[in-house]
Amino acid sequence: MRTFAKLSINTGTIKKASLAEALEVTAAAGLSHIGLWRDKVAEVGLEHALKMVRESGLQVSSLCRGGFLTAADEQGQAAALADNKAAILEAEALGAPEIIMVVGGLPDFSVAPGAVDGGGATGSIAGGKDVVSARERVGERLGELVPFAIEHGVRLALEPLHPMFAADRAVLSTLGQALDLAAPYPAEAVGVVIDTFHVWWDPSLQEQIARAGQEGRIASYQVCDFNLPIASDSLLSRGFMGDGVIDFPTIGRWVAEAGYSGVIEVEIFNEEIWAQPHAEVVECVKDRYRQLVAPYANDDADVSIL
Numbered sequence: 001m002r003t004f005a006k007l008s009i010n011t012g013t014i015k016k017a018s019l020a021e022a023l024e025v026t027a028a029a030g031l032s033h034i035g036l037w038r039d040k041v042a043e044v045g046l047e048h049a050l051k052m053v054r055e056s057g058l059q060v061s062s063l064c065r066g067g068f069l070t071a072a073d074e075q076g077q078a079a080a081l082a083d084n085k086a087a088i089l090e091a092e093a094l095g096a097p098e099i100i101m102v103v104g105g106l107p108d109f110s111v112a113p114g115a116v117d118g119g120g121a122t123g124s125i126a127g128g129k130d131v132v133s134a135r136e137r138v139g140e141r142l143g144e145l146v147p148f149a150i151e152h153g154v155r156l157a158l159e160p161l162h163p164m165f166a167a168d169r170a171v172l173s174t175l176g177q178a179l180d181l182a183a184p185y186p187a188e189a190v191g192v193v194i195d196t197f198h199v200w201w202d203p204s205l206q207e208q209i210a211r212a213g214q215e216g217r218i219a220s221y222q223v224c225d226f227n228l229p230i231a232s233d234s235l236l237s238r239g240f241m242g243d244g245v246i247d248f249p250t251i252g253r254w255v256a257e258a259g260y261s262g263v264i265e266v267e268i269f270n271e272e273i274w275a276q277p278h279a280e281v282v283e284c285v286k287d288r289y290r291q292l293v294a295p296y297a298n299d300d301a302d303v304s305i306l
Helices: 019-028 038-044 046-056 074-094 131-151 175-182 205-214 248-257 278-292
Strands: 007-010 033-037 059-067 098-102 155-158 190-195 218-223 264-266
Touching: 007 019, 007 059, 007 278, 019 033, 019 038, 019 046, 019 278, 033 038, 033 046, 038 046, 038 059, 038 074, 046 074, 059 074, 059 218, 074 098, 074 131, 098 218, 131 155, 131 175, 131 190, 155 175, 155 218, 175 190, 175 205, 190 205, 205 218, 205 248, 218 248, 248 278, 264 278
Parallel strands: 007 033, 007 264, 033 059, 059 098, 098 155, 155 190, 190 218, 218 264
Antiparallel strands: none
């Protein structure tokens, strides 16, 4: 069982499961952690979701997601701040140590903040195609959110996304960019997410993982593979570890050498996987995790505190 002490199933991996089903199948698989998407919480309401999580005996490794901070108009900015503060309060209530921050794309092309897979643009908003200004606004909104996050004991975990998502989901594309944005704030307030699907290609990845470790900013390590050929909706090109192009042993060693010894989430968006029985998906995740991830993880930490 020690092999799976750090493994967390993100509900995005079993997207078609209800919250009750996701909690049941994760607990039945002998795991101790689950990563929650806010849509699952919203389906039943926060108070009931909290009761269900407590009864399951599982700990919430992260809450996904906050972010979408690139709006150029005052109304959009105010809405983003309100939604992120609500997400922080949800994370606090659920005992999630951090909220995953997908910072948003270009204002005219960003997907709706609640979209997990696909979803159209939010519509034309002042700000257009100016990616430099969009990144600056992310920094501005982050500065407004940090005091609130500190007050409620929730870390904002900045997630860089693969550059192909810069227009619609995240103008942060590299771990280095995320670390630069986090730099002005305490490490316990702002961290970064290392998601293999999004960062495996980065030629400076080893250096930036080491930097993240030195700065104490690795908030979450998420794993899944990058499948080829790329799906018509590129977001759904994630796969079970071992099915695609990612070198998990190498990245896993880098993360362990950087000192990260926390929970490792498996987050897969893939229509074929979503169509499979949830329990079978979780067992496949466990098998691939045992082969490709666990042998390279840092096993020294007591994950019960996460």
